[in-house]
Each structure stands twice: as structure tokens, then as C-alpha cells.
Amino acid sequence: MRSYLECIPCFFAQALRAGRMAGLPDEKILQVFYEMGENLSSIELSDSPPKTGKFVYGLVDRISGRKNPYAQVKREHIRLALNLLPELKNYIENAPHNRKLDAALRISSAGNIIDLGALADVGNVQKTLVDALELKHERWDIEPLEHRLNSAREVLILGDNAGETVFDTVLLATMGELYPSVEIYYSVRNAPIINDATYEDAVASGIDKYAKIISTGSDAPGILMDEVSSQFLEKFKNADVIISKGQGNYETLNDIDREIFFLLKIKCDVVANHLNLYKGASVLLFKENRDDETN
Numbered sequence: 001m002r003s004y005l006e007c008i009p010c011f012f013a014q015a016l017r018a019g020r021m022a023g024l025p026d027e028k029i030l031q032v033f034y035e036m037g038e039n040l041s042s043i044e045l046s047d048s049p050p051k052t053g054k055f056v057y058g059l060v061d062r063i064s065g066r067k068n069p070y071a072q073v074k075r076e077h078i079r080l081a082l083n084l085l086p087e088l089k090n091y092i093e094n095a096p097h098n099r100k101l102d103a104a105l106r107i108s109s110a111g112n113i114i115d116l117g118a119l120a121d122v123g124n125v126q127k128t129l130v131d132a133l134e135l136k137h138e139r140w141d142i143e144p145l146e147h148r149l150n151s152a153r154e155v156l157i158l159g160d161n162a163g164e165t166v167f168d169t170v171l172l173a174t175m176g177e178l179y180p181s182v183e184i185y186y187s188v189r190n191a192p193i194i195n196d197a198t199y200e201d202a203v204a205s206g207i208d209k210y211a212k213i214i215s216t217g218s219d220a221p222g223i224l225m226d227e228v229s230s231q232f233l234e235k236f237k238n239a240d241v242i243i244s245k246g247q248g249n250y251e252t253l254n255d256i257d258r259e260i261f262f263l264l265k266i267k268c269d270v271v272a273n274h275l276n277l278y279k280g281a282s283v284l285l286f287k288e289n290r291d292d293e294t295n
Helices: 007-021 026-038 049-064 071-094 097-111 125-134 142-149 164-178 199-205 230-238 246-253 269-275
Strands: 154-158 183-188 212-215 241-245 260-265 282-287
Touching: 007 026, 007 049, 026 049, 049 246, 071 097, 071 164, 071 199, 097 142, 097 164, 097 260, 097 282, 142 241, 142 282, 154 164, 154 230, 154 246, 164 183, 164 199, 183 199, 183 230, 199 212, 212 230, 241 246, 246 260, 246 269
Parallel strands: 154 183, 154 241, 183 212, 241 260
Antiparallel strands: 260 282
């Protein structure tokens, strides 16, 4: 997905939030803004928002000297989500057998509200969970997902944010129960950026109990295919099913020529317009590969 002019002020807003999180004084945040301004001419609207986002957060890291300013926030989000875990599991246990996957996907989509790149704060996670479980989704392509999982051998989940990772454990556990022959892989960022999940965050959330954790090989807040590791690329090409979490992964992969199921909560007007849906909607979107789309 390309960037739009509306993305430019959002980059500056993200830089301000990241600078505050890193403890930068106003003068240093102004320095961040100045350097961003000097580089505006090099921003290509054909680039995905996460590509420019990587530059912005790298700039804040360099000027602040802090490589992981969101570390404490990520730990707090994981703690908060773990406190909700019994309620999440109870919801799955009480769901009819033929609705368990649907319920687990709804929980996983609810967790995607935990995003400090697109949002200034995560708001009321408990209310978001309740809303997601009761929501009549505008786009919810569960039938093709169930069909493909029935014959799948390998599934790759593209993780997004710390804390959301705990919600994802419910989806992983449910998939493992319903499709015991499927081997599940779960990808995380190679290094800290914003509150995106790294290996340590995934383990703290319990992901390793249900899936093999792999790194994308990049610290971009999305999947930049020219930066990923050979291990990730092999899984990405060969997995029978890919479920991609969050906006950043959608923004970098929606034009990729392969089947992907995008599971996300829409958090900005640009993505809402791109999907022809409304801001705040939870979405399970099946993107067929281009060959299939032309048949």
C-alpha cells in the first residue's frame, strides 16, 4: 500500500509521541522535526507507510540514544492482557464447537487495538474486547480460512504488537486444538520498534507454548520484503496459510502476489478509505493472489 499526503502529518505526530516516550526535551524533539523536514523531499508516496515509519523511529532512537523506549509500556500491556486471559479462554470454552475459530479470531482482532504507532493510546482494552466479541463485522472472510485450514500443513501468523500477542495465544491454542496436524509459526520483529513484538515479548506472552517463533529479520513496523531474513522468506513463500495481524503488516503486504488473510482493526482514515470500510472496524480480509483474481 502506498503512502498518502494524509500520512505526512501522522509521521510527525508519531515522532512527537515517540520523542515524549523517549524522554526527549522539546529542543531535541524540534531537532527530530527539523531532520524529518530536511528529508521530506526523499519520501516517496509510492513507499508504504511503515518504510517511512522505520526512518522516523530510527531518528528518534538516534537522537535520544534509547533503542527501546517502549520497553516498560510493552511489559505493562502484556501484564494487562495476561490478566484478561482467563476471561478470553472462558469465552472460547463456552463457544459452540463450530464457532470456536470465529471466537478466537474475534479475540485476536480485539487485541489489535494495542497499537502505539497508529493510536495515541490504547483506550479501554476491556471495552474493545467486549465490542469485538459482539461486533457484526463488515468484512469477515472466515469461510475460505476454514476451508484452507482443513488441508493445511503449515500456518504462518505475522505478529504485530506486544500485549496483542497474549490475545493471539488464544487463537494459536484454538487452532492447535481444531487442527492438530498443522504446524504453526509466529513471526516477530528482529529488534524493538514502537511497541511491536520481539522474541522476548512473544515468549513473555506465552506464544512459544503454541507456535514456533521466528524473526522477520527486520525491525520495520511491517513486512518490508527487501529486508526479511531467508528463514522468514522461506516460511512466507511455503506456508499453506498466512494470517497477517495489524495495519503495518497490511500496509506492506496488501500488494504482494500471494494469498493472505489480513486480521486487523482499522485505526486511521487512510486505511479505512483503502479498504472502503469505516475507522474502528475489525476485519478478516482474504486477499487472493493475482492469478486467482484474474481467473
